[in-house]
Amino acid sequence: MRPCASIGAAMAASFAVCRLHMRGRGILVKGLQKVDTCLHRNIGTNVVAAQSAALRKDETDEKEGCKSLYAVQAERQEQAERSVLISCHSRTNEKKFLKHLSKHGDIKKYFFYESYGMYAVVEFANRESVASLLEEAVIPSVNHESMVPFKSRLLSLKNLGSADSTNQQSGHQCQPQATIPINELIQRLSREESIDQQITFLTEAYQLTEENSRLRFLVCSLLKDIAAAYFPECNIKPFGSSVNGFGKLGSDLDMFLDLDGISGRNTKMPKSGLSLEYQMKRANSERAVTQSTLSVIGECVDQFGPGCVGVQKILNARCPLVRFAHQPSGFQCDLTANNRVAMKSTELLYLYGVLDPRVRFLVFTVRCWARAHGITSGIPGAWITNFSLTVMVLFFLQRRSPPIIPTLDHLRDLAGPADKSVIEGNDCTFVSDISKIQLQSNTETLEKLLCEFFEFYATFAFNKMSISIRKGKEQNKPEVAPLHIQNPFETSLNVSKNVNATQLERFVALCQESSWLLQQSETNTPGSGNKGNTPTPWGLATLLLPSQVAGIKSRKKRRREPASERIKSLLESLKNNNQQKKS
Template identity: 60%
Template structure:
C-alpha cells in the first residue's frame, strides 16, 4: 500500500472522515427557529448529527429538498458596489428583519446572497425597492428577489474591514490540485482531498436552490402554484463545482384539490385549453417560459428553446450566478434517479470519493466531454462505480431490487408506468461490513472494468450482476427505472476501447505504487493517474509499438526526473509543477 505515514483522514472513524470532507466554511448569523440555526446539522445530511457518533442520523432526500426550498424562498440576491462596508450593508438590510445567513461572491461584479429569518422580510425589502430609471432606455418593470444596491454617497462607504471574504465557486486549478495530492499521506487521503476540493460547497448549493427559486418567480406569473426544482448533480451528492444546473418546472400541484374538502353532488373543474398530446403541451409551456425568461427574467441571457429534442428544454445562462441552466417540465423520473444516487452516496462515505475520482480521471483523459457525442457520460460512470461496489464481497452497496424490498407503503412510487419504488429512509439501510480501503477499491475498479466482457454483458444495478446484452451497442448500462433503455447507447466502440485501455494502464500504475514506494518530490498515486500525458500516449492505438507497461514506465521515469529537477531548491516538501 502506498502511504506517507498515517494519514489524518485515515486515522479518523468513518463518520468523522465524512464530516471533515463535507463541511464548507460559511458566514452565519444566529436566527432562532430557522433551518440556519442548525446549519451544522444541515450540512451533515450525509453523516451523523454529532461528529464521530456511532448513531447515524441521515436525512431523507425529500426532507433536504423541502428545507432547501424554504431556505431559498427567504433569500435574496443583491448586486453590490465593489467597495462596500459589510457592517453597514447588513445593518441596512436588518431594518427589514433578522438575517440568518449571508455570503459574498464574485461573478460579473460583486454579489451578496442574504437569507432572512422570515419570508415577510423579503416582501418588506421589495416594498421599498424602486424600478431604476434608465435614461434614454426603457426599463421593463419586474418585481423579483434579484436587486441592485446603489450608494447615495460612495465617499462615505469606507469599509471597516480590509477585505470582504468571498465564497469560492470554482474548482481548484490543476497546479494547486497536484500540489495537494502530492503532499497527501496516502492514496486514501488523495481521494478524500479530491472530493473535498471538487464537491459543491454549502454556499454553492444555496446559490443553486436560490437560482431555481428566482426562475420559479418568473414561471409563477403564468402558473401560480408551480415549483422549479433542481435535479441531477446539483442535488444527488455527486455534483462538482462548475457543473451545470438542471431544473424542471413541476406543474403537478396545479389544480389539485383535496377530495375530502368537496361535498355534495358537485365537482368544480378549471376551464383549460386542450392539445393533442402531453409532448405538445410541454413544448408550448416551455416556449412561453423561454420567451418570458428571455424578455423579462433578470440575469437570464443566451436563452435557447430546444423544443424538438427527445426531452424538450430551455437552455440559458444565469449571468449573476454563473450557472449554465437546463429547464425541462415534469421530469419526475430524473428527480427519482437523483434521490437514488443521493441514497447510494449517503450510505457509505467511500462511494462519493470513488465516484469523484473516477469522473476526474475520465475527464483528465478526455473520456468524458461537455459536448454531446460518443463519449461516456458522468451518469454512466457513476452507474459503473455503483455496480462495481455491489459486486464486492461483502457488497458495499445494496442492489436496487433490495432497496425495493425494504420499501413500505409510503415509499411506493409509479411514474409514467415505471416502478420507481425504493426505501426512502436511509436509516433503515444496514451499513456494509466491507472495510476495504479506497486505494484498493480504486485499483480493483480499474482491474474489474479493464477485464469486463463488454461484448456480451450489460451492467444492471437493479440486480447487481452481469446480464446478457439485449442489443448490439458497445456499452450497455440498463436505465434503473426505464429498464428498456440503455443510458450509454451513445458510446462508440472506439471510446469504450479507450476506456478499457486506460483502465488497464491505471491499474498497472497503482500496482507499481505498491512496489516502488516513491519518496518525496515525486508524482505518485492519484496525481500520476490524472496526468493528461498518459491519455495522449494512449490516443492513437494503431501507433503503439511498445508494450503498455514499458511505455508507462518510461513516462513515469520522465515525470519523476522532471519533478526532481524542478524540486532541487525545495527542502522537505513534495512539489509539482504543472499547467493550471
C-alpha cells in the first residue's frame, strides 16, 4: 500500500505561485463587485462575462502551478534532513553565527525564533555539512558522567559572543510562532475596507508560516533519528492540521510513525522459491504490534529525547499514541502508528484546499469564529471538533449552486489504478492528480459565502438529517445523535458523536446571530466612529466579539452554558472515550 503524503499547512514555498493567482483573483472579484454596484447591474454584462472566463482560466493555471502533494512532502522531508536546531544566546551575533557555521558548508536557509529561549533553524545545502558540524560538537563537560550520551541534531552554541547593542546590523528578527492576540486581530480587521479583505487578512495572520512548517518537519525528523535506532528505514511524517492546509500557528503537531517503507515488506516470492527472511517475533494482533512499538518509542523519547518532556504513553485508546511536549519548538506532540485512515483524511482536506482558495479562507474564518465563542476547544469534551467543523464547511460548499468543490464520490470516480486505496476494508480511493478535476463556474464572494454558511446551518434540519461530503447531500440519520457527520472513509462512524444537544443548540444560535450581524454590516462604513487610533469593529471583527454576539437585543437571549452543564458535558465525553477504549 502506498503511504499517504501530506504537506506543511503554510505551504508558503510551494504555493508562492498559487498565492499570486489568489491575490490577483481577489482583486479582480472586488473590482467586479464595485463595477456591478456602480452600474446597478444594468450594464457591463459583457465585461463581467469576459472577466469570469478569465477567472476560470486563473483557477486552472493555479492548480497546474501547485506542486503535487507527494512532491512537496518529499521536498520538506529532504530539507529537514539537511537541517539542525541550535539553542543560542538571545544576543548572539548573527554575522559571527553564520560565519562559524559556514565553515561546514553553504547555508541554504536559516531563521531565529523564541521558545523557552532563543533557537535557530539552519538548513545546509548538503547533508555532509550536517555531519561535519556534528563532528565538531562535544559532550558537555559539566557532570559529564551523569548525562546520557545521546547525540542528535539539537545542539547548543556556546561562547560565540554577543551582538553589539550599538550595531543595528547585528540584531536578528525572530519569526513568529504564535498568532496575534484576539484584541489586536479585531483592531486590524476593523481597518480593512471590505469583509473579503478581512477574511483574507485573518487567514494570512493565523495560518502556518513557511518557517513554522519547516520547524514541524524538522521535529519529525529529529524524532525519526530516535525511532531509527530500533526501526531502520522508518519514517515519521506530520499529518492533520500541520500539513492539510488549514493549520493555525500554535496548533498541535500530529505525527505518524510509518513503517511501510522498510525494505523487505510486501516483497514477492522469487521464482526460484528460495528466499531469505528476517527472524521476527509475533504478536496477537496488529493493534498489539502498534502498542508495543509505541511503548518502546515512547520510552526512548522519555529517556533520550532532548527537549521532550511530559511523555505519556496512551496505549489503550482507540488509536494508541504517545503524547509529549517538545520544548525547543514549543509544540505539543502526538505520535501514532498504523493510523492510515487519518493520513488519507489529511490528504483529502489538502486536495480540497488547493482546488479553490475560497475553501481555505472560509475554513480559517469559521474555525476562528468557533474558537472565539467556545464552539470548539483545545480539551476533550462535548464540543464540535475542528475536523467536524471543516467537514461542515466542505459540505456547505458542495451544496452551492453551482457547487464550488466536488463530492468525494466524484473524486473516487476520477481516480486511476495508482490511486486505489483500501484500508481495513474501507474504500479510501480518490484522485490525486489535481489537473483531472474540472470545477464548475462559481464566482461567489467570500462575504456572500460566509453569510450564507451561517444561514445554511441556522436552518439545517439537524434533528433528522446527516451530513456527508461523500454524497454531497443530506441523508437520513442512521443513529440517534444530536449531530451526525459521516466519516468520509469509515462511513459507519459519526465523527461528531461526542457533541451533545446543548452544544449543537449554541452553534445554531450563534449561526443565526452571526448571519444577522453580517447583514447589518452591509450598511456600515468601515472605520466609522473611530476614536483616536482605535477603529470601531465592523463586519468580521464584530463576529469575533463574544459579548457583541451574545448581546443582540433583536434576537432571543441565550445565556452561556452554566459551569455545571460544562462539567456534565466533559463527564459524558470521558465516559464515551472510556467505552471506545474498551471496544
